[in-house]
Amino acid sequence: MLGATVAALGVVAAINAIVDPFQQYRLASRHAPRFYALHHRWITPGIAKHATYETALIGSSIMESTRNDAIAAACGGPAVNLSMPAISAMEIRTMLETVFDARHPRRAIVALDFNAFSGTPDERQESAGPLPAYLYDRAVLNDLPYLLSGTVLRKSFSILSGRGGDSFTTDPDAPWYWADSMRFGQAEVLRGLDLGNLNAHFQQPPRTLAGMRASFEHNILPIMRAHPETRFDLVWPPYSILVWVDFAQRAQLDATLAFKRYVASAVQGMQNVDVVDLQAHDEITGNLDLYMDIYHFAPQVNRWMVERACSGLDRVDSTGADASERRLREQLRAWRPPAPRASQ
Amino acid sequence: MLFNSHEYLIWFLPAAVLGYFLLGARARWSVRWLVIASLFFYGWWNPNHLPLIAASIVGNFGLARRMQRSAAAGRWLFAGVGANLALLGLFKYSDFLLRTLAELDLMPLVQLHLALPLGVSFFTFTQIAFLVDVRRGKAREPSFDNYALFVTFFPHLLAGPIIHHSEMMPQFASTTNKRVAWDNVAAGIFLLAIGLAKKVFLADPLVPLVAAGFDHAATIDTFQAWLSALAYTLQIYFDFSGYTDMALGAALIFNIRLPVNFDSPYRALDLREFWHRWHMTLSRFLREYVYVPLGGNRVAESRVLANLMLTFLLGGLWHGAAWTFVCWGALHGVGLCCARVWRNSGARLPRFAAWALTFTFVVVTWVFFRAHSIADAWAILQAMAGSPSLQPGAPVPLRQALASLLDRDLAAALALGAGLLIVFQRRNSNALVRDISASWLVAAATAAALTLSVLQLSNVAPFLYFNF
Numbered sequence: 097m098l099g100a101t102v103a104a105l106g107v108v109a110a111i112n113a114i115v116d117p118f119q120q121y122r123l124a125s126r127h128a129p130r131f132y133a134l135h136h137r138w139i140t141p142g143i144a145k146h147a148t149y150e151t152a153l154i155g156s157s158i159m160e161s162t163r164n165d166a167i168a169a170a171c172g173g174p175a176v177n178l179s180m181p182a183i184s185a186m187e188i189r190t191m192l193e194t195v196f197d198a199r200h201p202r203r204a205i206v207a208l209d210f211n212a213f214s215g216t217p218d219e220r221q222e223s224a225g226p227l228p229a230y231l232y233d234r235a236v237l238n239d240l241p242y243l244l245s246g247t248v249l250r251k252s253f254s255i256l257s258g259r260g261g262d263s264f265t266t267d268p269d270a271p272w273y274w275a276d277s278m279r280f281g282q283a284e285v286l287r288g289l290d291l292g293n294l295n296a297h298f299q300q301p302p303r304t305l306a307g308m309r310a311s312f313e314h315n316i317l318p319i320m321r322a323h324p325e326t327r328f329d330l331v332w333p334p335y336s337i338l339v340w341v342d343f344a345q346r347a348q349l350d351a352t353l354a355f356k357r358y359v360a361s362a363v364q365g366m367q368n369v370d371v372v373d374l375q376a377h378d379e380i381t382g383n384l385d386l387y388m389d390i391y392h393f394a395p396q397v398n399r400w401m402v403e404r405a406c407s408g409l410d411r412v413d414s415t416g417a418d419a420s421e422r423r424l425r426e427q428l429r430a431w432r433p434p435a436p437r438a439s440q
Numbered sequence: 441m442l443f444n445s446h447e448y449l450i451w452f453l454p455a456a457v458l459g460y461f462l463l464g465a466r467a468r469w470s471v472r473w474l475v476i477a478s479l480f481f482y483g484w485w486n487p488n489h490l491p492l493i494a495a496s497i498v499g500n501f502g503l504a505r506r507m508q509r510s511a512a513a514g515r516w517l518f519a520g521v522g523a524n525l526a527l528l529g530l531f532k533y534s535d536f537l538l539r540t541l542a543e544l545d546l547m548p549l550v551q552l553h554l555a556l557p558l559g560v561s562f563f564t565f566t567q568i569a570f571l572v573d574v575r576r577g578k579a580r581e582p583s584f585d586n587y588a589l590f591v592t593f594f595p596h597l598l599a600g601p602i603i604h605h606s607e608m609m610p611q612f613a614s615t616t617n618k619r620v621a622w623d624n625v626a627a628g629i630f631l632l633a634i635g636l637a638k639k640v641f642l643a644d645p646l647v648p649l650v651a652a653g654f655d656h657a658a659t660i661d662t663f664q665a666w667l668s669a670l671a672y673t674l675q676i677y678f679d680f681s682g683y684t685d686m687a688l689g690a691a692l693i694f695n696i697r698l699p700v701n702f703d704s705p706y707r708a709l710d711l712r713e714f715w716h717r718w719h720m721t722l723s724r725f726l727r728e729y730v731y732v733p734l735g736g737n738r739v740a741e742s743r744v745l746a747n748l749m750l751t752f753l754l755g756g757l758w759h760g761a762a763w764t765f766v767c768w769g770a771l772h773g774v775g776l777c778c779a780r781v782w783r784n785s786g787a788r789l790p791r792f793a794a795w796a797l798t799f800t801f802v803v804v805t806w807v808f809f810r811a812h813s814i815a816d817a818w819a820i821l822q823a824m825a826g827s828p829s830l831q832p833g834a835p836v837p838l839r840q841a842l843a844s845l846l847d848r849d850l851a852a853a854l855a856l857g858a859g860l861l862i863v864f865q866r867r868n869s870n871a872l873v874r875d876i877s878a879s880w881l882v883a884a885a886t887a888a889a890l891t892l893s894v895l896q897l898s899n900v901a902p903f904l905y906f907n908f
Contacts, residue, residue: 097883097890098629104891240446246895 109243117251118142120231120242123268127255130264131271137225138242140178141232143271144191145198149176152195153402154188155207157181158333158391161275162398164268170399171203171406179272182224185212185315192319194232196326205329205405206316208359210352214303217314275395282384282434285336291433294342294390302348308355317362324368329405332356334374334397337381338390340428349428353421360417372405373412376423384434441484443686444639444897452481456594457693464618471585471612474694478592482558489557493592496527500567501587504574517575521568528564531556536761559598561758563591565725570605572729579605586612593696595687599680601701601721608696617695627873628692633886634869635685636893642862643679644896645855646671649845650810657816657823665823667845671852672810673803674859677706680719685869699724700870706802706863709794711772711779714802722758726751745780749773759809764817768808775801 116122118135119142131139144152150173153162159179167175178191188206195201211221220227230238242248254261265271290296320328343349356373363369380386386394404410412420441448456477463470483490503520507513529537535551542549570590573579581587589612596603611617653660653668660668681702691698705718715723727736734747749770756769789797804821811817846853867875876882 097626097887100884100887101890101894104887105894108891108895237451238447240450241898244446244450244894245898246892247898249895 105244108249111252112243112245112248115252115255117248117255118242119146120239122146128266129268130255130266132262132264134262136180136272138228138231140180141194143176144178144194147176149174149199150202151175151205152201153177153179153205154191155179156183156209156212158209158393159207159398160272161395162402163270163273166399167402170402173202177272182221183212184220184224185311186218186220187227188212189315189319190229190232196323197234201326203327203329205331205402207331207333209333210303211300213308213311214301215307217311278388280386280388280394282437285338285384285387285389286434293345294338295346302346303351305351305354309358312359312362320366320369326368328369329372330359330363330369331372331401331405332375333401334377334380334393336384336387336390337427337431340424341431342390344428356421357417360412360414364414370411371417372410373417373420374401374404374410376420376427378427382427441481443683444636446897449894453690460694461618461620467615467618468585470618471589475585475588475592478594478597481594482592482597485558486555492557493563496563496567497588497591499523500571501584504571504581507574508580513575517571520571524564524568528560530554531560533761562600562602563597565602566591569725569729573605581605581609595691596698599683601684601687601699602725603698607699611696621695624692624695626878627876628689630876630882630886631692631869631873632686632689633889634872635682635689637889638678638682638685640893640896642855642859643675643682645851646675648849649852649856650675653820654810654812654816657811657819660820660823662823662826665820669803669807669820669824671856673806674856674863676806677863678859703870704863704868706799708798709791710798711775711801714798722755726755730754745777748776752776763814764808764811767814768805771805771808
């Protein structure tokens, strides 16, 4: 019975290794690649290990609709988007370690999402689901959960037989692009929101400056210090103004802005690191038609972000960070609830 | 290391077995190999706790030696039990105590946030029992290697069964046990396959169904409340008995027989019988080292009832540092007292009524065991009782609710149905492995169960009893 079990498991492992539905050992070439949204965290490390790129973009779901070719056009050379939904600072570090283990990119653009720095330095967001950490290293011996997975075997068979099944995309330039299946506009953003208590809908946990700072020092600073040959652009993404209203409503504004000031000072003097602050651009953040909810923006904003980052615009040092903060506070003071439109 | 993990099943267990039998000709090295393998197994998740278990083993062994030679053995026993309980208390109960004192406004809230070492309740109780038996003159262990293996032997280390010195030491000392016995290997793999299949195909699919109720205690209706409670009743049984089957199976491959821990508990006709069938080695420990020393049955009836209550309050607290566990233990204590009074009165219930009453009591009390808080448990119990205040809208007809369950989560519905059929069967895994005979059918079924279970392992959930 042991022999039969070992033989059966060996066959399964061989099929999964050869078909390799999540592209762990090579990029798909014998069949069209399949990017399963449900297995985002399984597939992305494979792409990080095997794709050819000079620029890597890492961020949360707000960055997923950034096309690889758009990054390449803005930054020069081949590029890859390795963003993952509900990414945490620990996962940013893990992904960067995978990147540097496999490639030495010229540039890494890291979109800093405040939620990524919630909790302890190793904390992950519950909504992110499990992280298959064994796929983020080079070792093959610990890949057994992948090679001996019934789920992966079903995917292998569906690829071999050309059948569909679970939803997936196939464009290697935009594997996680979701913008074309969503609607954007002020009406979408305001749907179901209590403007007097925005967090009633989003239920975000409180953060502390000490916690965010500890997470940044543990997860982000060391890897930037360890790779002086790579240019890091730490980008503050342009959330809608309603995010700042939410922060103010639940007394998170000062801690959040203090964290931004801390990041600017922490990287000051690091020649390979720039902070790019896009959060006070009220032509973007004040135009709710560019958003699908208070956090997630339209793909043209993603494109604009990488263009700004790679062209060197909006870089801030400590002084610039103070100016940006002043503008943001002024915008917040001037903010009034949007007037309902006829169609709402 | 989890029993239901690839690293355990594919790498660790085969390597441990291979080393043990290759060194079999030199029995001492065989034992040492298993100690090293067990410590590796223990340290896999958090090597920081290795010094703690090592110190606990060395300390208790030294204390036992001292007790054997000392005229003041009683004092040494007192110190030893106290030290073990202090260790357990520090890691497991200190935050609970501090929180409770703060809630009573006796001090400001301070929390130590100490990481709970895996299996601390199990290896502490095992060693307390050993010290007590040394004091009673029932145990004597001159070999440190054998003692270290007694405590660390990986199949029982993290979640039991809680073993007894007298049943294990002769097996560890036996030289014939260091030679391969193919019958035991086959039976061990068979039991391991049953345990793994229980965990993967019956316990884990029930997780969403359980969470749907217990994570939304304030808003569930009567059907959901009963469904979640029943699902948890099955989940905890298949999870823990599956773990135990895997433990017994792995040990059997090494020619070591661990004590049976489950014997179809949900078939019990009264609560006393339930505790003779559920987590039997914990029941044995509580009986021999708490209940009997308190006086057991040999005292006045009112004292017997008080002893029962105290024993089960401690049993509840042993499971976790929370008032929900204390409530669960208290309810079982009260239930056992009532059952005793009823039995002594000479009254009898028809078999089916006795079973239904016992099973319903067990299902209802599991609510406290699983709920996040007493308030949640109370809300679920109110929903189970059909409290209209908690149920917005018209009640959903049972048929429609079942159809919705099948549609929403087929795997959970199948696990629930299959689980209910299995728990009430007369032949459980112990009986199956006892009666096993070599045949192609058994071999094929075992191979299929192992293969299919391993293919389902990617979505691993930890065993529930690791928390205790």
